[in-house]
Amino acid sequence: MRIIDLSSPIDADGWEPDPVRHEVMLPAEGARHMSEEMKQHFGLDFDPTDLPDGELLSLDTLTLTSHTGTHVDAPSHYGSKATYGTPRHIDRMPLEWFLRPGMLLDVSDVGTGVIGCDRIKAELDRVGREPEPLDIVLLRTGAARHAGTLSYFTEFAGLDGPATEFLLDLGVRVIGTDAWSLDAPFTDMIRRYQESGDTSVLWPAHFAGRRTEYCQIERLAHLEDLPGPTGFQVCCFPVKIRNAGAGWARAVALVDE
Template sequence: MRLIDLSMTIAQHPDDPGVRDIDRWTHESGPGRLGNAAKSLIQQIADREGVSPAPFLEKEHFPDGVFMSNEIVTLSVHGGTHVDAPYHYGPSSAGRPAKTIEEVPLEWCCGPGVRLSFRGKNALEVITADDVRGELDRIGHRLRPLDVVLIETGWSAHWPDPTYYSSHPAMSPEAIEVIVDHGVKLIGVDTAGFDLPTAFMIEQFVKTGDSRHLWPCHMFGREREYLQIERMAGLDRLPGPTGFTVFCAPVRVQGAGAGWARPVALIDE
C-alpha cells in the first residue's frame, strides 16, 4: 500500500487570517519558559514541603541544557487543510439540523477517489455543471454513492504567492449538485475555498447589489448535505482519475463547523 499526502502544511501567511499565531518553545528556550509557567506550582509545593527558597527550573536541570519543543497554535478551524461540516453552511441542511464536525459519520470520509481535472480554468473562473459532466465523460466514470470527488485546478502550486488567496477559480452550486446527485458526500478542492475569493465576491456584491454572489457553494450546503475539503494539495501525484482510495478524517472539535484534516490517498500496489 502506497500513501500520498493530499494536505497542505499549517503555516502563517499575511493573507490568511485563519492561522493567527504559532508560538514556538524552542529546545533552548524551553527550560526558562517552563520555569516561568511552573513557578506558581513550584512555590506551592515548596511551601507545603517546607523548602525555602523555592527552586527554579534552569537549563542545568535538563540533559544538554535543553528541554522539549512545544508549539502553541492560534488558528481557525478553517486554517490549513480542513473539512467543512454542514453546520458551517447554516443551522440546517437538507431540512434537518446541520451536523457539526464531530457528528459527521466517518463512512462519509473514506471511499473510492475520483479526480476531476480542471487545470485549464483561469483565475476567478467558475467550474460549471457542464464542465463536470464533460470531465466525467472524458475519464469514463459514472459516480457512485460515497465516491470521494477531488477537484483539481493546480492552484495549490501558487502557494505562498498572494494569488493563492486572491485569484483562485471556484466551483459553482450547479457543479456541486451534479456530483451530490449521485450520493457523493465528500468533495475536495486544491484551492483556498470552494467559492471565489472573499474580496472578489464582496466586490461583485457591491457592484450589483446581488447577494447571490456571496458564498453560493456554501449556501448550497443548506439545501444538500455534503462535506467540503478545502486547501488540498498533491492531486497531481495521484496515479490517475480513479484507482485510489481517499481517507480524510477531520479532527473532532466540539460544536464546530469544520475540523483540521490530513487527507491521504491509498494506492494498492
C-alpha cells in the same frame, strides 16, 4: 501501498487573510517553564539545570482559524439552519465519509471563475463514469501553485450551484479542491452579483450544504501526483474539535500497488 500527501501546510510565513501566529518555546525554555508550572500547581521544586543540557521539551503555540491549511468544512459552517435539520459540527460527522474511493476531476483549464455543471459532466465523460455514492470527488483547479501568496485567494475556479447539486444528487458527500474555497473567489462572486443583482451567485457551493448535508475539503495540494482519475482512496479524517465548523486534516491518497 503507496501514500501520496495531498495536504498543504499550516505556515506562519505564508500570506493569510487571518494571519497565523506560531510561537516556539525552545527546549531550554521548556525546562524552565516546566519548573515554574510544577511549583505553581503542585508545590514541587526541581532545578531545570539538572536535566541533560538543561533542556526538556519544545512547545509550539499557534493562533489560527480552523480553516487554515488543508481542512474539512462541516455542515455547520454553511449556516445554523438546514432543510434536513440542525447542521452537524465537525466532531459529529461520520468517520466513514472520510476514508473512501476517490475520483479526480481535472478542471484546471477553467482558470479563474466558475466551474459549471456542463464542465463537470464533460470531465466525467472523459473519466468514463460517474462517482459512486460516498466517493470523494477532488477538483484539480491548478490553484495550489499560488499557495502562500495573495493570488491564492483571488485566482482559482469554484463550483456553481448546479454543479454542486449535481454531485450531491449522485450521492457524493465529500468534495475537495486544491483552491482556497470550493466557491469561486470572493472578488469574482461579488463582481458578478453587482453586475446581475442575482444573489444565487454568492457562495452557492457552500449554501448547497443547507439543502444537502455534505463536507468540503479545501486547500489540498499535490493532486497532480495522483495516478489518474480513479484507482486510489482518500483518507482525510478531520481533527475532532468540539462544536467547530471545520477541522484540520492530513489528507492523503492511498494507492494499492
